[in-house]
Amino acid sequence: MGEDECYIVVREYDPSRDITSVEEVEKRCEVGPSSGKLSLFTDLLGDPICRVRHSPAFLMLVAELSSTKEIVGMIRGCIKTVTCGKKISRNSKNNDPIATKLVPVYTKLAYILGLRVSPSHRRMGIGLKLVVTMEDWFTQNGAEYSYIATENDNRASINLFTDKCGYSRFRTPAILVNPVFAHRLTVSNQVTVIELSLSDAELLYRHRFSTVEFFPRDIDSVLNNRLNLGTFLAVPRGFYTRESWSGSDKFLSDPPESWAVLSVWNCKDVFRLEVRGASRTRKTLAKTTRVVDKLLPFLRLPSIPEVFRPFGFHFLYGLGGEGPRAAKFVNALCAHAHNLAKEKGCSVVATEVAKHEPLKDGVPHWKRLSCDHDLWCIKRLGEDYSDGSVGDWTKSPPEPSLFVDPREF
Structure with a gap:
């Protein structure tokens, strides 16, 4: 990653001492889709971890300089159980094919939200280190897949996840x-x-x-x-x-x-x-x-x-x-x-x-305010231990509909 890696410490977020520094990093990072000189800025209210706190398991990490203790990056993540496909029930009464039905196939899914690196400390491998550390936590807690959502024109984010972290383009929903x-x-x-x-x-x-x-x-x-x-x-x-x-x-x-x-x-x-x-x-x-x-x-x-x-x-x-x-x-x-x-x-x-x-x-919407091509990228973290075999979910074709969990928007 480079010489600066040894000066970066990744640790769990501590609201009692980190909240002000994290808010400063958020303010320095413009996020969301942009058009010309217009850009969206996200202002979190209260605890910066609140956007994942409503999930069953969640974690927030910060990256700080070991010399000055300055926080220069952060990442949020959560884990939940979701459906990843369909299968035909094999437990129908008397194996009657008429009685068979589609039942959900669940998998343990992790989600990465809010990766931020201070503009003055980019291209130092901080984002990659935060992602790798978060993925370690995902794996330790049994997650089988990890995914992220980013803007389709955010080349820096896409390159980080697809080129360096092993994610693949998965779904392109519209906001x-x-x-x-x-x-x-x-x-x-x-x-x-x-x-x-x-x-x-x-x-x-x-x-x-x-x-x-x-x-x-x-x-x-x-x-x-x-x-x-x-x-x-x-x-x-x-x-x-x-x-x-x-x-x-x-x-x-x-x-x-x-x-x-x-x-x-x-x-x-x-x-x-x-x-x-x-x-x-x-x-x-x-x-x-x-x-x-x-x-x-x-x-x-x-x-x-x-x-x-x-x-x-x-x-x-x-x-x-x-x-x-x-x-x-x-x-x-x-x-x-x-x-x-x-x-x-x-x-x-x-x-x-x-x-x-x-x-x-x-759904009524204004095109100028909307995003026709959001991008979800996914990565398989380990073997698929879901309730039933659906193979590798990352290779499945898109279905007409998907459920967007509001806790992660």
């Missing part, structure tokens, strides 16, 4: 971002939106989505998390009312032809974003759209929210549905989520979906 306007959006009068109880939401997800890639085995923990703001089901008007809803059991036994579901996660209480590098002209134009929208909300004019100062957002996850009108029902749910975000003081709502997600057309 879809929509602004929150000063006016409320109208939810179609052909749709009824029902907020599900925690038990109904868990039952629906486990029954219909548990074989989708990356679906977490501990979905109950996700839904019960304080940051989860609710799960919402859209059905045709008249099929159910909020008063006549009698639970997911009955719904699953006789669902309507078309329906959709999604959940809302409150990222605002974990971290905030800020768009930097905008010209005064661009800021003035954005402010003008907000003023007009606020004064004349009945015109329903699209306005650019205040994104040039730290702002919060909601993340939509667990997006799914069935039927020929499912995309329209997703659109109605997104309008409902927009209005919820408006009430909570958020500037945008975002979601992440597979590249060929069938319901993608139902």
Whole structure:
């Protein structure tokens, strides 16, 4: 790695003495997709490890100079159990082929988030040392795979993971971002939106989505998390009312032809974003759209929210549905989520979906704020000890849908 390696010490993050230094490194590192001179800056709230603390197992490491004890880098990681594919059950009653069904195949998956190296100490092997140390912890705790998400145009990050760390390109989902306007959006009068109880939401997800890639085995923990703001089901008007809803059991036994579901996660209480590098002209134009929208909300004019100062957002996850009108029902749910975000003081709502997600057309978004090609890279850490043999997951073709865990967004 070079002569400087011996002066770098990688150790576990200690909030009692490291929080200020870590925040300084975060401020020096501009992250997120960029366009021209515009860039996104992430401002963590409270403990910098909060973005992985909600996972079953998590760790944060820092890299410091042995001579001055200055922190010059950090990395976060977590481990969970997720689905990695499908298999046909061999335990059907009397081996009746009609009774066989698809059941989830689980694997222990690690996730790397928030690798940062201070700009003044890059190209010294610090990032590689942080990744290798984190992977050692993953392996010691039984993880079978590790993956990372990065921007498709982040050459430095891609080269580090694919060229030096042995990761391979795996999935290219899309991050879809929509602004929150000063006016409320109208939810179609052909749709009824029902907020599900925690038990109904868990039952629906486990029954219909548990074989989708990356679906977490501990979905109950996700839904019960304080940051989860609710799960919402859209059905045709008249099929159910909020008063006549009698639970997911009955719904699953006789669902309507078309329906959709999604959940809302409150990222605002974990971290905030800020768009930097905008010209005064661009800021003035954005402010003008907000003023007009606020004064004349009945015109329903699209306005650019205040994104040039730290702002919060909601993340939509667990997006799914069935039927020929499912995309329209997703659109109605997104309008409902927009209005919820408006009430909570958020500037945008975002979601992440597979590249060929069938319901993608139902998600409203602004192309300029979105990222069409996020990149997930994956690495096999050891033998596959999952419940059933699916071979090497890293070589499996992409499926139409995937489940994006909000704890890692």
